[in-house]
Amino acid sequence: MNENRFQKRTLFLILYIVFALLPIYWMVNMSFKTNEEILSSFSFFPQHFTWDNYKTIFTDPAWYDGYINSLIIVAINMAISITVALPAAYAFSRYSFIGDKHLFFWLLTNRMTPPAVFLLPFFQLYSTLGLMDTHLAVALAHLVFNVPLAVWILEGFMSGIPREIDETAYIDGYSFPRFFLTIFLPLIKAGVGVTAFFCFMFSWVELLLARTLTSVDAKPIVATMTRTVSASGMDWATLAAAGVLTIVPGAIVIWFVRHYIAKGFAMGRV
Amino acid sequence: MITTKPVNQKAWWLVLPVVICVAFSAVLPLMTVVNYSLQDIFSPERRVFVGTEWFALVMRDEELHAALWRQLTFSLAVLTVEIPLGIMLALAMPAKGWKSSAVLVVVALSLLIPWNVVGTIWQIFGRTDIGLLGAMLQEMGYDYSYTGNGTHAWLTVLTMDVWHWTPLVALLCFAGLRSIPDAYYQAARIDGASKFAVFRYIQLPKMRGVLMIAVLLRFMDSFMIYTEPFVLTGGGPGNATTFLSQYLTQKAVGQFDLGPAAAFSLIYFLIILLLCFILYNWMQRVGTDSKEGSDHE
Numbered sequence: 178m179n180e181n182r183f184q185k186r187t188l189f190l191i192l193y194i195v196f197a198l199l200p201i202y203w204m205v206n207m208s209f210k211t212n213e214e215i216l217s218s219f220s221f222f223p224q225h226f227t228w229d230n231y232k233t234i235f236t237d238p239a240w241y242d243g244y245i246n247s248l249i250i251v252a253i254n255m256a257i258s259i260t261v262a263l264p265a266a267y268a269f270s271r272y273s274f275i276g277d278k279h280l281f282f283w284l285l286t287n288r289m290t291p292p293a294v295f296l297l298p299f300f301q302l303y304s305t306l307g308l309m310d311t312h313l314a315v316a317l318a319h320l321v322f323n324v325p326l327a328v329w330i331l332e333g334f335m336s337g338i339p340r341e342i343d344e345t346a347y348i349d350g351y352s353f354p355r356f357f358l359t360i361f362l363p364l365i366k367a368g369v370g371v372t373a374f375f376c377f378m379f380s381w382v383e384l385l386l387a388r389t390l391t392s393v394d395a396k397p398i399v400a401t402m403t404r405t406v407s408a409s410g411m412d413w414a415t416l417a418a419a420g421v422l423t424i425v426p427g428a429i430v431i432w433f434v435r436h437y438i439a440k441g442f443a444m445g446r447v
Numbered sequence: 448m449i450t451t452k453p454v455n456q457k458a459w460w461l462v463l464p465v466v467i468c469v470a471f472s473a474v475l476p477l478m479t480v481v482n483y484s485l486q487d488i489f490s491p492e493r494r495v496f497v498g499t500e501w502f503a504l505v506m507r508d509e510e511l512h513a514a515l516w517r518q519l520t521f522s523l524a525v526l527t528v529e530i531p532l533g534i535m536l537a538l539a540m541p542a543k544g545w546k547s548s549a550v551l552v553v554v555a556l557s558l559l560i561p562w563n564v565v566g567t568i569w570q571i572f573g574r575t576d577i578g579l580l581g582a583m584l585q586e587m588g589y590d591y592s593y594t595g596n597g598t599h600a601w602l603t604v605l606t607m608d609v610w611h612w613t614p615l616v617a618l619l620c621f622a623g624l625r626s627i628p629d630a631y632y633q634a635a636r637i638d639g640a641s642k643f644a645v646f647r648y649i650q651l652p653k654m655r656g657v658l659m660i661a662v663l664l665r666f667m668d669s670f671m672i673y674t675e676p677f678v679l680t681g682g683g684p685g686n687a688t689t690f691l692s693q694y695l696t697q698k699a700v701g702q703f704d705l706g707p708a709a710a711f712s713l714i715y716f717l718i719i720l721l722l723c724f725i726l727y728n729w730m731q732r733v734g735t736d737s738k739e740g741s742d743h744e
Contacts, residue, residue, distance in 0.1 A: 186539040193536055194553055200610060201556055203579050204568045219577050261464040268461035273454045280462065282727060285663065287473040289719040291671050291692055291712050297705070298479035321472045324465055326664070330619075333656035337626055371622050374555075382561045384674055399561040413571065420564040427559030428552055435548045438622050 201424075207417035215413045230418035240419065243398035246312065247381060248426060250397055253316035254380045255373055258323040262372070266331035267357070271340065281332075284325040292385045300389055314390045315397065319380045326379070327372045334368025335361075370437025377430050381423070398423055477716075483709035501710035511711070513686065514694040515718070518670060521605070521690060525669040528609050530662060533616025538650070540621055551621075554614045566678025569607045573679075593680060597687030600680045604688050607675060612668070616661045623657035624650060659730050663723055670719050691715060 207215050208230050209223040218224075234240040268274070269281055299318055300309075308314040342364070346356040362369070381399075388400040402419055484502070487495045505511060536554070541547045560568070573593045575581035584591040593603040627649065635645050651658075673692040676682065682689035682697075689697075695715060699708035 189535065190539040190550070193532075193539075194550070197554060197557055197610065197614070199579060200568055200572050201560075203572050204560075204564075207568075207571065215571070216577060219582055257468070261468050264461035265465040268458035271452060272458035273452045274456050274458045274462075277458075280466070282724070284465065284469060285723070286720055287469050288664075289667050289671070289716060289723060290473065290477065291695060291715050291719075292673070295476050295480060295712070297483075298476035301479065302475055317472055320468050324468050326660075328465060329660050330657075333623075333660065334626070336656065367622060367626065371618070374618075378555075378558050381559065384561060384563055399563065402561065403563060411567075413567075416564065416567055420560055420568065423561055423564065424556055424559045428556065431552050431555045431559075432548070435551045438551060438618065438625065 204417050204420050207413060208421050210414055212412065212414045215417075230414045231422075233415055234418055234422060240398075240401060243396060243401035244422065244426075246391075246395050247397040247399070249312045250315045250319070250387070250395070251377055251380045253312060254319045254323060255376045257316065258320060258327045258376045259369065259372060262324055262327035262331055263357075263362075263369075266328050266335055267361070269328065269332045270335035271343065281328075284328055288322045288325050290321070296385060296389045299386060303390055309390060310392045310394050310396075312395045315387050315395060316380075318386045318390055319383060322379055322383075323376045326375055330372045330375065331365065331368050334365045334371075338364050367437045370434035374431055374434050374438075378427060381427060480709045480712060483705050484713055485706075487706050497706065501707045502714070505707055505711045505714060510686075511694065514689055514691050517686075517689070518691040521601075521672070522666055522669045524605055525608055525612075526662065526665060528605070529613045529616050529665055530658075532609065533613050533661065534620050534654070534658075536613065536617040537620035537624055538646070540617070542625065551618075554617055556614075557611050558614050558618075560611075562674035563678050565607065565611055566675045569603065569675075569679050573603055595684055597684050600684055600687050604676045604679060607679065608669060608672065611675070612665060616665065619657040619661045620654055623654040627653045655730075659727070662730065663726060666726060667719060667723060670722075 206221070206223065209226050209228075211225060211227055211229070214220075214223065214225055269277060303309050303314045303318070308317075338361070342360070343356065346360055351360070384399045384403070387397045388403065391397065391400060398419065402416060485496060485498060487497045487500075540550050540554070557565075569580075572578045573581045573591075575585045575591060581591060581593075591599055593600045631649050631653075632645070635649060640648070671692050672690055673696070676688045676690060677693055677696075680688045682693050692715075695708060695711055698711060699705070
């Protein structure tokens, strides 16, 4: 019975992974083909295998700068999001204060703004501040959806930690900052890891705001892609190669935080 | 866990940085949109206050109603498919060892692809002449065409969204599952609890928090879906995949000027807000009930 169940789960998992990987495989497949081959025939493997698409990206500064800019933007955004969200999440999970429930929900409402029409106000705001085409502008704009998310996820993890731990630490004479950094933070490592990953992800793939707020110097890779797509028809092959390369940094990030996600066990043990 | 928290108004100081951040990056733009929605703007210098005229205009728009229904159906479909699928996936993912790491990374891959690339890939992927999905469906004897058949287009967008976003639900649930102490499972084993009972009375209640985030996130984001269907189908064929966000952009860029578009986006915002509020409160109530273990809903 148990064995049987295990097999069913494994089968389901394998099926899902196949489903998840097929479109990605198709993209990898396309990235090694020429445009003519992509559009002319159906094939499981590239018939005229080529590295040219990747060469284009690694030799043209307009392309590889996009990746660097994206990484800078995402790093700034992640740092700010997690720094401001940690104390707030702690406050929400440990204390009652006037308007806490409303504030908690209000935070999330900021994720609900449809981006299309908010582009112009953003443009005006950052022009006025002289931040246009800087990494900081995009990183700040992305706070709209990442800070509420970070607070929500961290609060969830913090509420899983018994409050007795805090009280014991205070009785032992720990100050709040010392308690928070040396005792509490290690306990919610898993939460911080998951939060970092989600901040990375949402900021990495966001297109509309990033494209509006940058022109040359801080243009992230997602925006670079759209420009190449519209130039003289569709450059499918280069786009596919660029797409493959956009997965790489994220895959590295999740590889680093995988333990935090998988070792959530530590949270309830103490 | 729902013992009363100590009241401490100083906690506001801890929340203050977040409030400032969000106020700067969300409330200021929102105020600007409110400002637009009440004016007829010819140029930055020439603007006329028109009151609620734009709101009245937008509310009477028949096409908007159609887009709203399409949107609601789509978001509902997204939630019905992705939430159970994500939970199942989280339960099926191995918990330890290199397999766990490998599966985590593979599952998360689709989340990391920029949204415009997602649309572009599926555009090729779904073509019957050069794409794997299209070719497979044709081999199986379906007369599949996401550019010609509205239902096919709709289903393709839904499949794309399931492929793209189910991992989000799965990862959140996985992290939630991993936070359940071993002792709970041991206790359940001693009691001889069935797999289903373990899921219903241990795993599901423990996942409540992350599940709530997952449901709300998926609801909001699917309700504002724009880039992927725009690239894949351009809203067509006909209006089959023109969702609210795309309709709004068409209006804002194409026919209308800023005023009606701003009024529309405020109404849009309020609809999402209302629906999320209902979902949020409902899920909180359901969660508390199941904690007491008295409600078998």
